[in-house]
Amino acid sequence: MFFDSWYDMLRVAVMAMCAYAALITVVRLSGKRTLAKMNAFDLVVTVALGSTLATILLNRDVSLAEGALALVLLVVLQLVNAKASVHSRAFRRLIKAEPTLLLSDGRMLGDAMAGQRVTESEVLQAIRSKGIGAVEDVTAVVLETDGRFSVLSRSQAGSGSSLQDVREPVRAQPGK
Structure with a gap:
């Protein structure tokens, strides 16, 4: 009508x-x-x-x-x-989700990415969008509570204190 x-x-x-x-x-x-x-x-x-x-x-x-x-x-x-x-x-x-570390010191954290349903391509896209050409130049990629990615390059990392509230994934113990 x-x-x-x-x-x-x-x-x-x-x-x-x-x-x-x-x-x-x-x-x-x-x-x-x-x-x-x-x-x-x-x-x-x-x-x-x-x-x-x-x-x-x-x-x-x-x-x-x-x-x-x-x-x-x-x-x-x-x-x-x-x-x-x-x-x-x-x-x-x-009520609120915690930020999650998806990449640390140039290494993709597969378990964290899988837990957050994030692909390697999405992490790479976030890195590229910040004008960074090499994954090795990245200190951290964080999936923030609002769903955005934060990318911290080695040159920006400083002491890393901005990562203090970021949940690090549980790492598997060798032999377990």
């Missing part, structure tokens, strides 16, 4: 303006962290906000008040999650 009525068009336009204003207000009041894509959980909340906005606009059965409440609840739950993650190490471990 291409067109129902002018009333429906006006309803969507008014709902869009109101819901958009509500979303912007809620996000501004909640702070920058609300839409940060620092991990998979943050991405899910961002997608849920978009889905909720679309539902408010297009579903006649959802009132503006109900939709605004849903937006507020998603943002409040995100804030609670972020605060709990900051204050509780156990909660942080439950």
